[in-house]
Amino acid sequence: MSGTETLREDHKQIRRLEKVIIKCYTELYAGKNIPFSDIDKITLIIEEFLDSIHYSREEDSYFPCVATYDHLKQEIRGLLIEHEFSRRIALQIKKHLKRWKEGEDAREPVARYLKTYSVYLMDHMNKEEDFFDKAETEVLSKEEELDMYEQFRSVMTISKKMEDMIKEIEYLENQPWVQN
Ligand SMILES: [Fe+2]
Numbered sequence: 429m430s431g432t433e434t435l436r437e438d439h440k441q442i443r444r445l446e447k448v449i450i451k452c453y454t455e456l457y458a459g460k461n462i463p464f465s466d467i468d469k470i471t472l473i474i475e476e477f478l479d480s481i482h483y484s485r486e487e488d489s490y491f492p493c494v495a496t497y498d499h500l501k502q503e504i505r506g507l508l509i510e511h512e513f514s515r516r517i518a519l520q521i522k523k524h525l526k527r528w529k530e531g532e533d534a535r536e537p538v539a540r541y542l543k544t545y546s547v548y549l550m551d552h553m554n555k556e557e558d559f560f561d562k563a564e565t566e567v568l569s570k571e572e573e574l575d576m577y578e579q580f581r582s583v584m585t586i587s588k589k590m591e592d593m594i595k596e597i598e599y600l601e602n603q604p605w606v607q608n
């Protein structure tokens with residue numbers, strides 16, 4: 429395994445979440461009921477897995493390592509801006525979900541921001557996977573790939589949290605509103 433492969437593996441899990449999000453906003457737009465606790469889980473996975481684990485692998489290790497070669501800098505800048513954009517959408521989902529729980533009708537904005545998030549995810553991950561291919565073939569050395577892989581693996585608290593997050597994704601995939 430390498431650093432790049434670890435990030436590709438993360439993306440596979442994120443694509444599972446993306447499917448759940450698409451199902452979620454589709455059902456919301458169709459007027460179906462989805463337990464608030466399940467939408468909470470989606471926002472939790474976004475925060476704990478995407479934001480604190482996956483983005484930090486990219487922002488704190490992978491991108492800086494690629495940037496030392498003075499290569500792909502424009503691409504990195506673009507990807508970082510997209511991360512910030514996605515953090516803002518995630519905040520909107522939480523904000524409107526809170527209003528909805530408190531009794532206001534916020535079904536529409538919750539569905540809309542979930543949809544925006546899923547569009548972001550698809551576009552960002554496709555772009556990033558092209559970037560991974562370039563970084564892997566054009567700049568990163570075998571040693572760097574191995575170092576990053578080991579660094580990603582060595583943080584036990586993160587591996588544990590990662591396992592928990594994958595279980596949460598599995599839980600959501602098995603809910604009746606996702607299955608039907
Ligand atoms: Fe990213």
Ligand SMILES: [Fe+2]
Nearest residue numbers: 439482486556
């Ligand atoms: Fe990514």
